[in-house]
Amino acid sequence: MKKSRIMALLVTLILIISGLSGCGNQADTGNTDSAQTTNGATAETDSTATGNTDTAKVDEIYFLNFKPEIAEVYDAIAADYEAETGIKVKVVTAASGTYEQTLRSEIAKSDPPTIFQINGPVGYENWKDYTADLSGTGLYDILSDKSLAVKSGDGVYGVPYAVEGYGIIYNNAILEKYFALSDKATSYTSVSEINSFAALKAVVEDMTAHKDALGIEGAFASTSMSSGEQWRWQTHLANLPLYYEFKDNTSYDSTVLAGLAASEIAFTYADNYKNIFDLYTDNSCTQKGLLGSKTVNDSMAEFALGQVAFVQNGNWAWSQISSVEGNTVNESDIKFMPIYTGVAGEETQGLCIGTENYFSINSQVSAEKQQASIDFLVWLFSSETGKGYVASQLGFIAPFTTFSEDEKPSDPLAKEVLAWMEKDGITSVAWTFAAFPSEQFKNDFGDALLEYVQGSQNWDYVVTTVKDSWKTERANASAE
C-alpha cells in the first residue's frame, strides 16, 4: 500500500519533470523575453529633448542585431548614443543562425524592430513589405559605392554596412618552411608565384608528401561537412563556378543580376569546382569519411594550432583564429590568396569580395521612428565616436565615404582584403551567391557534396542535383 503510493508520487514527479524539461528546449525564446523586460524598464525613462524636430517625440528605437559576436559592442554604442542624444537604442541580438526566426516573431509584435538586416536581393523579396525606401536619406548619401545597395525600381531598400572578403587563408611560416626544403619537387620559391590552380595543386600535393618534414598533418584544414557547417562550400566556394558562368552572360551589368534572372543553370564550371574541392579533401588533415562530423570551429582550430597550412575562410575568421588556445600563428604570417579553380585567365583573379549584410528600416513603424533610426545609423558611420567603434571594435570594413585612410580596421585579414582590393590588374570576384535561389538550394548542394565526399555518390550526382535544385527552387521563388 505504502509502496504503491510512493510509486504514484514518483510517477507524478517524473511526469512533471519531463514536462518541464520538454519546455526547456526552446532556448531561443530566452532572447525575446529578456528583450521585453528591458523594454518595460525603458518605457519609463524620460527622454530629454533632442536637437532634431522630426524625431523629438521618439524616445526609443529598436535594432535587431545579426552578429552575436559583437553584441556587447552594440550595447556600448547604444549607451553612448543615448548619452549624446537622449534616444534610447534597444539592441536585441538573435542567437546565431536564428535571425530569420527571431525577426519573424519580433516584427509581429506591437513594438517591432525599427532597424533590421536583410541578406541581399533574396532577403529583400522576403521582407519587401517591411523595408522602407532609403533613397535620398543621409545613410544612402554616404555610401561609397552606390551599386552595392539593394535596389528595386527607383527605391533603395537595403544599405550595406560591412564589406567582407574570403579566399584561402594561409600560414606564411609553413609555406616559407616548404620553400626552403631542399628536396621539394616544385620550383616555386615564393607565394606570389602561385597564381593559378596548377601551381597551387603542385605545391599543395608536394606539401602533403612532405608533411612530416613540415610538421603538419595535412595541407588543408578539414572540409567541414557537418550539418549547418557547410556554408564555406555550398555558398562561398560555389560562388566561383557560378560567378564565371554568369560572367559569360554579357547581357547583364552584374553577375548577381544575371544569376537572379537565370531560371536554369548549366553549371559549366562544375569541373573547376571539383578541381578545388578534390584538392581540399585529398590533401586534408582528416580522412574523407570523417568530414561529416567536422565543424568550422574544428577547421579554424586546426589552422590556429599550426596543424595545417591552408584554410578557406573570410576576414571574419581572424578573431576566431587568434582566440584559439595555444594559437601558434603569428599575426604577421596570416595571409590571403585567391581561390584558384583552373579557369582560363585566373592569374588576375582576386579575393571574393562583397557583402550580405544590409541595413533596412522598418517601413511599418512611424515616420519619426524611421527617421530616428536612420539618424542613429548615420551617427554610427560618420561621427567620431561611432567611427571609432566601427573601426576598432566592430571590425567592419565599412563601405562609407566618411572613413578616412587611417580609420580602416586593423586586423591582419581585413588589411589583406584591402590590399587585394587595391592591387593593380586584379579583379575581385563578386559575391554572386546573393543570387542563389534559396537556402534550400544551398543545402541541397551541401548534402550532395557530403554524399560525394563520403563516396556514396559520384560527381555526376552532385552536378545533376545542383542543376535540378536551382531549377525547382528558382521556380518556387518566382511563383510567389
Next chain:
Amino acid sequence: MNRKNNKYFPIFVLPTLLAFSIAFVIPFLLGIGLSFTEFTTVTNAKWTGLRNYSSIFANKDFLNALLFTVKFVLVSVITVNIFAFFMALMLTRKIKGTNLFRTVFFMPNLIGGIVLGYIWQLILNGILYHYGVTLTFSPVYGFWGLVILMNWQMIGYMMVIYIAGIQNIPSDVMEAAKIDGASPFQILRKITLPLVAPSFTICLFLTMSNSFKLFDQNLALTAGAPSRKTAMLALDIYNTFYAGNGTAGVGQAKAVIFFIIVAAIAFIQLRVTRGREGTTE
C-alpha cells in the same frame, strides 16, 4: 445539489478554460487557418486556398520523412516495450539493489533531448571513427543511432510504468498459480501479461506518440543528414517552415496533416488496446 454545481460552474472552470483557450485552442485554430495562407509573419497572411497542401507533395521530402518515421516508430515501439517489460520483470524479483537499478535506468529520461542527441552523436561517431566513417555516412547509421538513443531514453520511463503494473498484481493469484504447479513461463503468459494490459496501453501509446513526434533528438543527432534522408516528420516540417520565401504556409499545412496522422493513430491504438483490456478483465 445540481443547481449549486451550476452556480459555481463558471467560477471553477473559467480560469482553466481561459488558459486552455489561450494556450491551446486559439493557437490551434490559428494554425489551421494559417495553413491556407501565405505568410511571413502571422499578422500579414494572404489567403491562398489549398495551394499549400498541393505543394507538400511537389518534392519527395515529406513522403520520405513519413516513411522514415513510420519505420522508426515500428522498430522503436517494439524494442522499447520489450526491453522495458523485461527490465521491469527483473527488477520486481527482489534482487539486491533493485531501487538503485530502477533509479539508474530511469535517469536518462531526465536529460533533455538536444543534450542526449549531442552526447550520442559523440559516442556513436567515436565508435564509427575506427571504421573511418561518421553517422552521416549512410541513413542506415542514422536510423539505428536514433533507435538506440530512443531506447536508452524511453526504457527507464516505460519500465517504471510496468513495475507499477506488475506490483499491482494481487499476490493470491500468483500463489494459487504456483500451488497449481504453473511453470514460470505459464505464469508470465497467463497471469502477468493479461494483468498488466493497462500498463501496455499506456506504454504503447506513450512510445508511439513520442517516437512519432520526435524532434530534438533527431535534430541533434543527425539533423537529417545525409541529404535529409534521416529527417523525421517534425524535423521536415521545421525545415520547410524556415526554408525560404513563402514556405511557412507549406510547413503549416504539413503540420496540419501531421496532426491528423498522429491523432488518428493514437485514437485507433487506444480503441484497440482498450478493447483487449475489456476481454481479459
